[in-house]
Amino acid sequence: MRKESELREHRPLRVAVVGAGPAGIYAAEALLKSDVDVAVDVLERLPAPFGLIRYGVAPDHPRIKGIITALHRVLDKPGVRLFGNVDYGTDLGLDDLRSMYDAVVFSTGANSDRPLPIPGIELGGSFGAADFVSWYNGHPDVPRNWPLTARKVAVIGAGNVALDVARMLAKTADELLPTEIPPNVYQGLKVNEATEVHLFCRRGPVQAKFTPLELWELDTSPNIEVVVDPEDIDYDDASVQARRSSMIVDQVTAVIEKYALRDPGNRPHRVHLHFFENPVEVVGDNGRVTGLRTERTELDGTGNVRSTGRFTDWDVQAVYRAVGYLSEPVAKLPFDDDNGTIPNEAGRVLDEDDRRLAGVYVTGWIKRGPVGLIGHTRSDAEETIACLLEDYRNGILDAPQDPSPEAMPTFLASHRCPYTTWEGWLRLDARERAIGEGQDRERVKVVEREAMLDASADPG
Structure with a gap:
């Protein structure tokens, strides 16, 4: 357990959010708006963020896709980093995340x-x-x-x-x-x-x-x-x-x-x-x-x-x-096959014996099932993050072995996992808009994963 002296340790609360759709980004936003000094890393298995807003909304609905503008502002804030093209369960596991972060929030959605x-x-x-x-x-x-x-x-x-x-x-x-x-x-x-x-x-x-x-x-x-x-x-x-x-x-x-x-x-x-x-x-x-x-x-x-x-x-x-x-099971976490959710209490993950799994949380459809609109997703994230912060203040989160900002990029580099960043997304976004401009369109999506990684890469 975290000791009182560790609570006074001069470093931010480090949180990993798995999933860069609306649920995960709203969780990051709730953390950033709190009165706690916090650093958030958002992990996404695809090279680009925004989840079902990018890949689940019909292309002839630009008003709904305007939600991306609000999500964009969150990921653009200091205190949050994006690690794209990182697949939880393949590139890294729960023990890896818990060794680098005070808490992990899963927002893997329903695909x-x-x-x-x-x-x-x-x-x-x-x-x-x-x-x-x-x-x-x-x-x-x-x-x-x-x-x-x-x-x-x-x-x-x-x-x-x-x-x-x-x-x-x-x-x-x-x-x-x-x-x-x-x-x-x-x-x-x-x-x-x-x-x-x-x-x-x-x-x-x-x-x-x-x-x-x-x-x-x-x-x-x-x-x-x-x-x-x-x-x-x-x-x-x-x-x-x-x-x-x-x-x-x-x-x-x-x-x-x-x-x-x-x-x-x-x-x-x-x-x-x-x-x-x-x-x-x-x-x-x-x-x-x-x-x-x-x-x-x-x-x-x-x-x-x-x-x-x-x-x-x-x-x-x-x-x-x-x-x-329907949500899919998440590696190393319990799963309710009937409801397609991870068992939880207000976002706190529960193990097979209905005991809280310290430092592990869920939000979005993996928490409550694939129902509700975007507004529900925001309030859902706020509930989960309120529980996380309460646990932090009560000193019941385990301190990670390596809470340094370099821990995640060092881990990914050592495991030869090519990842994208927020700056990489901005480059991919610019590439898609440039293709669209040549056709009198706002944007044309880049589809192939390798092409997305290439467009996201740092030219230097």
Whole structure:
């Protein structure tokens, strides 16, 4: 345990944050805003920071990507350093971090697709939304090509990721060209054959988890006709109450009603929003998707739905599931497979016996599951850091063997781990903007990991 004399030791509290997405950066911000002298090192397995804001937000949503501006200001502050291209569990482990830092905060997020356990989900042409999102966002660790040969496509999900997938499949490549999509994504979308996208929601319009802006923007494309069957507009008492009690729910429902009440136009691509259709089987032939079978549901009076026993087979050649993200286990830490989280108490990691693991904390989706908006992520980080600082002040953090600022770069150099820095990100950012400027675009992403490292390298 840290002794009182060590608390008075003239050095900053040293904290490692694993993960440079919003959760990790907000944790760094909360530390920097405290009254404690602190030094924060943010470790990121990719060469560039910002996590799902860079690689999980659709490229035609620049307003959401504006969050990067705020995150940028945090990483630009004195007292915080970035070590990119450093993979926890491969390049270094928990014991390594604890030998250099007073505390470690894990903010590794949720990057995988939650499984959908229905027959046929493993067929060729059945995809997870997270993989597709990573592809069109130019993630360095996914294949450069994507099969876009299906003319009719099903998307399963009732949230914004499902809407993003449907919109990206229905928009033309030229519509998306002004965004930051890299050349391989533009060329892939250029040959996309999809003209009809069907999005399936198990419950009704009131229960959908869309946000109003996302839903409204779906109809702003000159190439997308949004279609809703008027028979899908149905409410029970609980649905009516939910609509009355939430302005956002009311706005979402109003947009859906507008789509249902109008006569469809003649735009070349159509996105059908289906409600009360529960996917029960991906139908296939010779190992490939040939359809999707759904069961009609109906409201049960509580806002939930029950089965009706009526089934429909939809003619589609590809299926995308967007039923949620899932965190992956973190090396040397306990993991709750059911919830996809690291067991914790207000951010303090708990071991298998529900005892606090001293000096180890979590924040973001790995802490609470992949739910909530950016605002939740900030408050989540503040809760975790408040616990960390309380533990520090109470003297229950173990002092590291080598708390010097040189410890981490020396360790990485000795293990021949090529890492990027904040200055390296600024160079990569400038490279991407320069490529974009040559094409009258704000930015064009550099995709290949080696190319990112090359652009980040110190020219000296």
